[in-house]
Amino acid sequence: MIHAATDEVLEHLWYAVEENRQVHSLGDLGADIDDASFRSAVYELVADNAVDSSLQLSDTGTQRAKRIVRRHRLAEVLFFEAMGTGLDDAESSACEMEHMLSDVVVDRVCTFLGHPPVCPHGKRIPGGDCCRLYSKQIEPLVMRVIDLPVGAVASIAFIAPKTLARLEKLAAFGIVPGSEIRLVARKPSCVIAAGATSIALEDEIGREIYVRLR
Ligand SMILES: [Zn+2]
Numbered sequence: 001m002i003h004a005a006t007d008e009v010l011e012h013l014w015y016a017v018e019e020n021r022q023v024h025s026l027g028d029l030g031a032d033i034d035d036a037s038f039r040s041a042v043y044e045l046v047a048d049n050a051v052d053s054s055l056q057l058s059d060t061g062t063q064r065a066k067r068i069v070r071r072h073r074l075a076e077v078l079f080f081e082a083m084g085t086g087l088d089d090a091e092s093s094a095c096e097m098e099h100m101l102s103d104v105v106v107d108r109v110c111t112f113l114g115h116p117p118v119c120p121h122g123k124r125i126p127g128g129d130c131c132r133l134y135s136k137q138i139e140p141l142v143m144r145v146i147d148l149p150v151g152a153v154a155s156i157a158f159i160a161p162k163t164l165a166r167l168e169k170l171a172a173f174g175i176v177p178g179s180e181i182r183l184v185a186r187k188p189s190c191v192i193a194a195g196a197t198s199i200a201l202e203d204e205i206g207r208e209i210y211v212r213l214r
């Protein structure tokens with residue numbers, strides 16, 4: 001990971017500002033961050049005008065740090081809230097994810113999660129463009145099958161069934177993530193077409209299938 005050390009330094013400088021801690025040297029950022037690779041990361045950041053020689057974030061550095069912290073905390077919410085991993089696992093995975101996700105993907109994750117304001121630790125998640133747009137136009141990325149308008153074509157994003165047997169039954173009809181369905185009728189029961197087959201779903205199951213509109 002080419003930018004990992006610089007990202008890590010920026011992230012910790014953001015935390016220091018957030019917690020009102022003065023930073024005078026790398027050692028102030030935490031014991032694990034004071035080694036050769038981090039010192040060379042600081043030279044790189046100074047050369048990029050992201051920090052000054054006394055380790056204070058510039059405007060550019062603040063913007064970069066904000067994006068890293070945003071990615072980190074959204075990844076924590078994604079793993080912890082949406083996927084149900086433990087907090088420790090969520091945090092270590094978030095540390096890796098923060099270096100990989102593009103801003104576009106991050107905004108989609110944010111939208112998918114409903115623009116959460118805080119991470120599982122209760123720390124503020126810096127907002128993105130998607131959060132600002134959200135206040136004007138509410139456009140969920142995924143919705144439940146039962147909330148689709150009749151006639152709508154959608155692809156299955158994920159299925160969150162109460163039982164494994166139910167998941168297997170749906171799979172037998174070709175209802176798996178990625179497959180395309182059309183809502184044929186909503187009342188008296190929810191009928192979807194998947195390929196050549198039409199299937200009537202109980203509302204309870206329709207609430208467990210999440211789709212993305214085409
Ligand atoms: Zn957190």
Ligand SMILES: [Zn+2]
Nearest residue numbers: 110115130131
């Ligand atoms: Zn957002």
